Structure formats: C-alpha cells, structure tokens
Amino acid sequence: MDKKQPIYLLIFITFLSITSCTMQGQAYKPNVSRDVRIGRQVRDEVVRKAPILDRQQYASAYQQLEKITNTILQSPHIRFRTEFEWKVYIVHDDNTLNAFVTPGGYIFVYTGLIRYLDTEDQLAGVLGHEIAHAERRHSIKNLNKRIGTSIALTILLGSNNTANLANTLLGLTFSRSSEREADKYSVMYLADTPYRCNALSDFFDRMAKENNQKKAAWLSTHPASEDRVVNINRQANKINCVKNGTRRSLNTLKNALPR
C-alpha cells in the first residue's frame, strides 16, 4: 500500500474541516462528534489501565453516583446532553483524591474523593466542575492549541497511538481561565438542582486548610488559585442561588464502595 496515502487523506480531511468552518461562518457549531470519538479512545485507554469498579458488583454505588450526575445533567445550561454519552466510572483508589473527565463526557471519580467528601452537594459541586470541562470542551481546545488538529486526526484515522493520545490529553493542565469557567458553570448547573450551588467551594476551602498529601492528584491538573472560593461564592451571589441544598450524607455511597 502507498505509504503516502494516509497523509493525503489527512490533508484532505484538514482541508474539509477548514472549509466547513469558513462556509458555516457565524452559524459555526462545534463538531462534538469528534469530542465523543476522541473521548472514547481515551476512555478505553483509562479503563484498560485503571482499577475500575465492576458495574454489576458495585451496582448500588454506580446507581447513586449516576443519580447525582443525571440530576446535574438536567440543567438547561447543559448544551450536549444528548450528544455526549455521559458515563461515570469509579476508580478504586482510596489514596487518590481525584476526578477527571474526558471529552465527550466520560467521567472518572476516585473512591478516595468520595470518601473525602461529606455530602452529596459537595460531590455534585465537583461533578458539576468536571461536567463543565467536557461541556466547555476545554481538553479539545487545549489539545488543538498544543499539538494541532493534525495529530488528533491521525489518531482518529486508525493509528494505534491511543495510549499517546490518552497520556497527552490527561496530562494537559487546564489554564486558570478554564478552571474559573468550570467553577462558574458548576455553580450555574447546581443552581438548577436541589443541591447547594456553591458546594464546590467547600472542597477547595477544606483542601486549602489541610495539609493532605492525597490532594496533589487533583491539583496537578486543576491548578489551585487562592481566589477560587471567593470567585465561586461571588458567582453564587451574582445569580442569587445560595440555599441550604440537600445536605444529604454520602455515607450510603461510601458504604457501597469496597471495604
């Protein structure tokens, strides 16, 4: 087979995507099917390597987590409710305080994070933040900026480089503005739910006060900023959404996790 063929195909597809952007002009809508395709590849790679809790064996834990996630996804501020797959995975690692999302809405939550938090509202705050990263397409924009669309396209054309894509994508640090935006949207999504809209601030507040070694994982991809708590509360006051929330304990969910 002609080795140059994939390159021609790549150039052709790049050309197509450029022309379609130009032709659509102001009506340009992001091509989110690509987010889902890239997201699936990253998801597959993570699932292959990370200790993911079995969905059947820990059905109760998954159901509880999905209930919180689906409550947030009902917010009218969610743009890609039907376009993304929105699937949650629990990573069995009590020593890691982390959660992350791939493009296309594959959400990974560590048991360490669930055990660290006290209420459903707080977990909803973190989930809202992760959902916002996918919704606002931060990883995809980041990827395009850092390595250009060509590499992502090459991978989509069937190269076996998915591990590289996953590592690149998961290793990218979000900018401060992306973090601020994800915090802001967490407040907006939760304002449409029974949860306390600024519950994410509890998490940052506590992390800032504690000298916890486990916190490093989340902070490595989500740079901390002193004014985060202030900004979250400012957004909450701006849209006047602060209320008590559910204050529902996370103990039932914690008890459904492996001992």
Ligand SMILES: [Zn+2]
């Ligand atoms: Zn973040």
